[in-house]
Amino acid sequence: MQTAKILIVDDDVDVLSAAKLLLKRHFSQVDIEKNPQRIPFLVTNGDYDAILLDMNFTRDVISGKEGFDWLDRILDIDPLAVVVLFTAFGDVEMAVRAMKAGAMDFVLKPWENDKLLATMQAGVQKRANDKAQVGIAAPMTTNKATPPHQNSSINLVFVSSLMQQLFETAERVAVTDATILILGENGTGKSDLAQLIHQKSKRAEKPFVTVDLGAIPESLFEGELFGHVKGAYTDAKEDRAGRFEEANGGTLFLDEIGNLSLPMQAKLLTVLQSRVVTRVGSNKPKQVDVRIICATNQPLGQMVAERAFRQDLLYRINTIELRLPALRERPEDIMPLAEFFLKQYRHQYKRVVTTFSAPLVKQLQRYNWPGNVRELRSAVERAVILTQQNALQPEDFFQNAFTEASQFSETYQLEEMEKQLIVKAMKKYSGNITEIARELGLSRQALYRRMEKYGL
CATH class of the missing domain: 3.40.50.300 (P-loop containing nucleotide triphosphate hydrolases)
Structure with missing residues (x-):
């Protein structure tokens, strides 16, 4: 039996029972949940090695939209989460969408036991490999010679x-x-x-x-x-x-x-x-x-x-x-953090990018980072994935939203600047909250609070 924690989320009790009966023979812990509203709590506290997630709950029958929404939410909470989507309604196009959205794999119901088991075993192995590559035991860096916290998942980096x-x-x-x-x-x-x-x-x-x-x-x-x-x-x-x-x-x-x-x-x-x-x-x-x-x-x-x-x-x-x-209150920490995340994601995605261009460094230091360290991490990860060069460039970051925001007049009030940035992202993605939050490096909850604050 493999030592691993599996989470299965489906609103069909029979599906939950059948999947658990199969997987508990092979994994040390298998948790089941039929209420998708508990997903954030479970993912935050469970440290699951793989998650089997249904794509359709109560909103509609076959579109899979709920599954994609919950997939986004899971990856917001845990970027290293390994998610396998499964549904009775699917095709090649939906499978491709699932993979692009961040799922590891896609399984159709009724499943073949060997196929489902092999997929979950591959997911557990991927989780272990990803953790090893990014270094979950990341050191905390200070302006003193602080020794690394080898048993920590902390990646707080600073010189300020x-x-x-x-x-x-x-x-x-x-x-x-x-x-x-x-x-x-x-x-x-x-x-x-x-x-x-x-x-x-x-x-x-x-x-x-x-x-x-x-x-x-x-x-x-x-x-x-x-x-x-x-x-x-x-x-x-x-x-x-x-x-x-x-x-x-x-x-x-x-x-x-x-x-x-x-x-x-x-x-x-x-x-x-x-x-x-x-x-x-x-x-x-x-x-x-x-x-x-x-x-x-x-x-x-x-x-x-x-x-x-x-x-x-x-x-x-x-x-x-x-x-x-806030990150804007300690601008001297922006580049040490950015370099830390660059190293982390360069290894994770096996990219050759090694540095930041001088124009980009200036823009990163000028930008106010309303999403703070989480936004910076998300921006670096996105840039590492998308760049075609050895050195990251301004156009690799936030596309239009970032470059326009970095050109705002310094006389702008921070709140006004933040509001304009959200408005631009809303126009760009036609009000799609998932895409807007991802673009700005915010959680959906944080984005909703800001929209309410600014009357958007």
């Missing part, structure tokens, strides 16, 4: 004194059990910083469990965080530990905490105060020992004033507050 001061503070508080709140815009690396704190703590050998609170529907909140017992509600086929129990002894990272509704905030506060959880459907409380790290890009102080966030919860989660600066 601003980041150096932040990391010195993070290392000092990491050795304590203090609750930490990490603030910062989307794409600044909040989850990477949380992992670094965990690795520097006395809990480093224990679990580090991530929960994307923005991706959990309110109806599933208690079950996901606190667990449930068999029969607690429909589809609760067996007892299941929640994220608090999974993180016992280690660190629980609550990302996007600013997105919680007030009722969810109240339930979370109760557990944070008592460190006791009770699974849904049970009356047996369980003590948990977890270190809490939270993160948000929301202005929690303002939300407290507007009564959208509980003040007592804010007091509970921000014993120590760390703010990750």
Whole structure:
């Protein structure tokens, strides 16, 4: 049996059962899920070696649009995710589209057992190869001779004194059990910083469990965080530990905490105060020992004033507050980061590109990077894939949107510049959110928030 984690997502219970029955004979763990809305949560926390994803759920019957949308969402969360799409309705054209969209392969239902098994085994091997090529144990570079973090998935790279001061503070508080709140815009690396704190703590050998609170529907909140017992509600086929129990002894990272509704905030506060959880459907409380790290890009102080966030919860989660600066606030880090990503993706895609042209360096340093490090990473990856030259050129980055944005007058306000960039991308892709978000290097959620902000 191969040691690997497989996720199967399909709204047909019979398909899930049949596929799991086949694959569990060959892989150490096979998880199934019929609700596609749980995909972000599962991908964020599951570290799956391969994902088998249905292409049609409830929107329509045969177009496969939902499958492509969820494929994009998965790759937004985990660029190294290996996804195999499968459906009862397909043809050569759809298979080609699936591969271009980032899927590893395409399988038709009803499947041949040998074909499906071989495809998933190839996916697991691809995941292992990709991880080895990009170096998941990437070093953290500072302006000091900091040794590499060989057991880390952190790729925070910097030379700026601003980041150096932040990391010195993070290392000092990491050795304590203090609750930490990490603030910062989307794409600044909040989850990477949380992992670094965990690795520097006395809990480093224990679990580090991530929960994307923005991706959990309110109806599933208690079950996901606190667990449930068999029969607690429909589809609760067996007892299941929640994220608090999974993180016992280690660190629980609550990302996007600013997105919680007030009722969810109240339930979370109760557990944070008592460190006791009770699974849904049970009356047996369980003590948990977890270190809490939270993160948000929301202005929690303002939300407290507007009564959208509980003040007592804010007091509970921000014993120590760390703010990750936006990339535009530390321009000296742009090129070290860009060079780091160039090396990473050059190896991943086996390209000969080795450097940045002088005109491109100037544009990269002038651009304000509204999507921060995530946007820069996405831009470098795209450029490495598309370039036909040994040195990256301005035209390799963001096509029209980037070159026009870089020519904006320096007298423009940042928000106005960001709004214009989004408007240009919306026109270019005729309102296609997936393509607009990819072009700008943002998650869909971040793009929706900006569109709402600017009334677009």
